[in-house]
Amino acid sequence: MDMKKVKLSIFIFLLGFNLFAQSFTMEQVTSFPFPSELTASNSKDWIAWAMNEKGLRNIYLAQAPHFDTKKVTNFSVDDGQEISSLQFTPDGNNLIFVRGGEHGSNWDWNVGINPSQSTFMPKVEIWKLALVNGKVEMITEGDEPIVSPDSKTVAYIKNRQVWTFDLNDPKPAQLFEIKGSVANLSWSPSGDLLLFIVNRGTHSMVAVFDLREKSLRYLSPSFSRDTSPRWSPDGRKVTFIRRPGGKPEPQPILEQRHNPWEIWTADIQTTEGKMRWKAPETLRGSISTTHGGANLHWAADNQLIYLSYEDGWPHLYAMDAEAGLSRQLTKGNFMVEHVLLTPDKKSLLFTANTGPLKDDIDRRHIGRVDILSGKMDIWSQGESIETNPVILSGNQFLACISSNSKRPMLPTILSLETGQMKVIGESILPPDFPLEQMLTPKQVIFKSPDGLNIHAQIFEKEGGEGKKPAVLFVHGGPQRQMLLGWHYGDYYSNTYAINQYLANMGFVVLSVNFRLGIGYGHEFHKPERTYWQGAEEYLDVKAAGEYLASLPQVDDQRIGIYGGSYGGYLTALALAKDSGLFKVGVDIHGVHELSSRLEMPEGFEKAPDFEKAQKTAFYSSPLAYLDTWTSPVLFIHGDDDRNVQVSQTVDLIRRFEERKMPFEYLIIPDDSHHWMKYANLVKVNTATVDFLQKHLKP
Numbered sequence: 001m002d003m004k005k006v007k008l009s010i011f012i013f014l015l016g017f018n019l020f021a022q023s024f025t026m027e028q029v030t031s032f033p034f035p036s037e038l039t040a041s042n043s044k045d046w047i048a049w050a051m052n053e054k055g056l057r058n059i060y061l062a063q064a065p066h067f068d069t070k071k072v073t074n075f076s077v078d079d080g081q082e083i084s085s086l087q088f089t090p091d092g093n094n095l096i097f098v099r100g101g102e103h104g105s106n107w108d109w110n111v112g113i114n115p116s117q118s119t120f121m122p123k124v125e126i127w128k129l130a131l132v133n134g135k136v137e138m139i140t141e142g143d144e145p146i147v148s149p150d151s152k153t154v155a156y157i158k159n160r161q162v163w164t165f166d167l168n169d170p171k172p173a174q175l176f177e178i179k180g181s182v183a184n185l186s187w188s189p190s191g192d193l194l195l196f197i198v199n200r201g202t203h204s205m206v207a208v209f210d211l212r213e214k215s216l217r218y219l220s221p222s223f224s225r226d227t228s229p230r231w232s233p234d235g236r237k238v239t240f241i242r243r244p245g246g247k248p249e250p251q252p253i254l255e256q257r258h259n260p261w262e263i264w265t266a267d268i269q270t271t272e273g274k275m276r277w278k279a280p281e282t283l284r285g286s287i288s289t290t291h292g293g294a295n296l297h298w299a300a301d302n303q304l305i306y307l308s309y310e311d312g313w314p315h316l317y318a319m320d321a322e323a324g325l326s327r328q329l330t331k332g333n334f335m336v337e338h339v340l341l342t343p344d345k346k347s348l349l350f351t352a353n354t355g356p357l358k359d360d361i362d363r364r365h366i367g368r369v370d371i372l373s374g375k376m377d378i379w380s381q382g383e384s385i386e387t388n389p390v391i392l393s394g395n396q397f398l399a400c401i402s403s404n405s406k407r408p409m410l411p412t413i414l415s416l417e418t419g420q421m422k423v424i425g426e427s428i429l430p431p432d433f434p435l436e437q438m439l440t441p442k443q444v445i446f447k448s449p450d451g452l453n454i455h456a457q458i459f460e461k462e463g464g465e466g467k468k469p470a471v472l473f474v475h476g477g478p479q480r481q482m483l484l485g486w487h488y489g490d491y492y493s494n495t496y497a498i499n500q501y502l503a504n505m506g507f508v509v510l511s512v513n514f515r516l517g518i519g520y521g522h523e524f525h526k527p528e529r530t531y532w533q534g535a536e537e538y539l540d541v542k543a544a545g546e547y548l549a550s551l552p553q554v555d556d557q558r559i560g561i562y563g564g565s566y567g568g569y570l571t572a573l574a575l576a577k578d579s580g581l582f583k584v585g586v587d588i589h590g591v592h593e594l595s596s597r598l599e600m601p602e603g604f605e606k607a608p609d610f611e612k613a614q615k616t617a618f619y620s621s622p623l624a625y626l627d628t629w630t631s632p633v634l635f636i637h638g639d640d641d642r643n644v645q646v647s648q649t650v651d652l653i654r655r656f657e658e659r660k661m662p663f664e665y666l667i668i669p670d671d672s673h674h675w676m677k678y679a680n681l682v683k684v685n686t687a688t689v690d691f692l693q694k695h696l697k698p
């Protein structure tokens with residue numbers, strides 16, 4: 001056989017082998033569509049949601065009882081402009097939504113973002129979709145719109161002030177002027193009052209603007225921080241959360257403390273307020289930092305609803321708004337996360353990591369609890385994940401977002417009569433999405449050196465010769481929980497896609513739920529000596545690396561690590577402290593400099609343990625271990641990041657340069673923490689897996 005034929009045969013064999021080894025591309029698995037903003041009309045059996053399809057973000061509609069899906073907008077450019085505040089007008093005739101901004105940010109969420117380098121900065125705008133004729137029009141610049149009960153007026157925030165426009169004849173105008181920054185707008189049931197929070201920096205107050213009298217009044221004003229105002233069903237009272245204002249004298253920095261909060265009510269007419277409940281002054285009694293915080297609601301039968309960690313798990317409680325006497329509604333070793341008051345205000349829908357399966361603690365299912373009787377049941381179950389429930393107006397159907405280990409998140413309908421679940425919009429999955437190649441991750445639980453049970457998910461493709469390389473994924477937040485399926489957060493659906501790709505490439509992939517994460521109780525979520533106070537969460541990351549190294553099928557000389565944000569911080573710490581275990585890493589918009597978390601002393605006062613805290617913060621950071629950082633690293637950061645300052649990476653790279661330490665980098669100009677432009681997401685994902693492969697699978 002001549003050499004040409006030999007070379008052709010070898011090429012065909014290698015091509016075939018490679019195709020077998022990697023049955024889909026990074027772009028194919030990154031092309032998962034992501035639904036968000038699921039909402040239901042209160043007057044018609046309609047649902048609507050925003051769908052991100054390869055960066056094209058559009059609105060879809062579906063109607064009971066068949067729920068055929070229909071795309072009703074046509075934004076056709078991958079320009080990074082997200083859709084938020086999606087809502088039906090109460091009469092069901094229009095959809096209102098916001099386009100633009102970066103609402104997952106820690107700051108500047110309502111500032112335009114420009115990852116496509118448009119000539120002029122895109123703005124944050126309020127749009128209207130008329131359902132009668134499908135007309136879509138941009139109304140005005142603004143954010144956080146809410147529609148009046150008579151469906152005639154939209155109130156919204158612009159330049160931190162309250163504006164309104166008439167839906168049928170939009171002439172936007174500022175409603176009044178007030179010192180400070182306005183947030184949390186809500187209409188009274190009668191539609192003649194607007195309730196909101198005004199933030200004055202050291203304190204914040206609940207205020208009401210009377211549109212008829214053009215007058216403003218504060219409800220129970222104080223020097224506290226009042227937040228989360230909610231109307232009573234009759235519109236005559238308001239409930240809100242009260243926390244201390246201002247700054248205390250310097251407290252010991254390295255000690256945990258109770259974070260006090262109270263529930264108050266106030267009368268709209270008298271403006272008089274009264275404390276109805278004070279949180280137990282324990283660590284568990286601190287206000288919850290899980291989704292929605294206190295999740296305060298005013299339900300039917302004069303019941304106040306709140307979520308508290310006081311029994312060690314985030315659970316729902318109710319109390320009579322006059323008599324008090326709180327009682328626990330949900331009970332058990334599980335977390336209540338997303339909470340929704342049903343339209344009749346008589347029960348609560350919630351998502352929780354509980355169900356009949358042993359490993360349901362690493363999933364989410366939908367539950368319901370009747371407020372007066374306390375009768376609770378879990379409506380969804382199985383190896384799927386359900387979140388973000390909404391009840392349709394006819395009370396026959398519930399809609400949610402669901403996924404499983406193979407299928408990405410899609411809108412799903414639950415019949416309240418039959419309990420049947422129906423996924424809708426499966427046709428939105430790209431035709432070349434590698435659904436069948438998706439692997440089912442398995443639950444893994446191992447002990448940390450100090451005895452904690454650490455949950456993780458392991459992804460592994462059957463077969464393969466000899467020992468395999470491995471990759472450890474470390475999530476961010478850190479108040480997050482990775483699950484046994486596609487995640488309900490877009491950021492973590494993307495890392496789930498990366499993990500699927502790596503596993504399909506032949507890596508053993510482990511996704512570790514380290515302490516500080518949610519879903520495993522208060523003491524796991526709020527441990528001592530973590531982050532800049534001692535970084536003990538790193539014990540779990542190192543234990544996860546050692547768990548991988550202990551697996552017979554893993555080559556312990558080919559273990560890599562990657563993570564974003566808080567996960568980028570722990571990736572850098574792992575590479576700096578344990579390059580012997582972690583041979584390569586990708587640090588995506590990581591945090592590295594921690595001392596700036598300390599409030600520098602003002603004047604003569606400083607915390608009694610300030611010096612110790614400063615030293616602890618330094619030695620909790622990868623900056624303290626650059627001498628032992630020998631593993632190759634790729635740094636990635638968007639330079640319009642509004643969750644982690646890009647300086648965190650710029651400064652660390654400067655240290656590498658001055659120390660002549662090797663590194664690779666990828667800067668994504670004008671994009672944020674959440675890779676708003678799909679093309680950037682693919683670029684980051686590809687760079688991540690290529691760097692890991694280059695060093696672990698030469």
Ligand SMILES: CC(=O)N[C@@H](C)C(=O)N[C@@H](C)C(=O)O
Nearest residue numbers: 476477478564565566567643
């Ligand atoms: C709250 C926040 O922005 N935390 C960052 C440090 C971070 O981890 N961001 C993403 C990845 C997240 O999960 O919140």
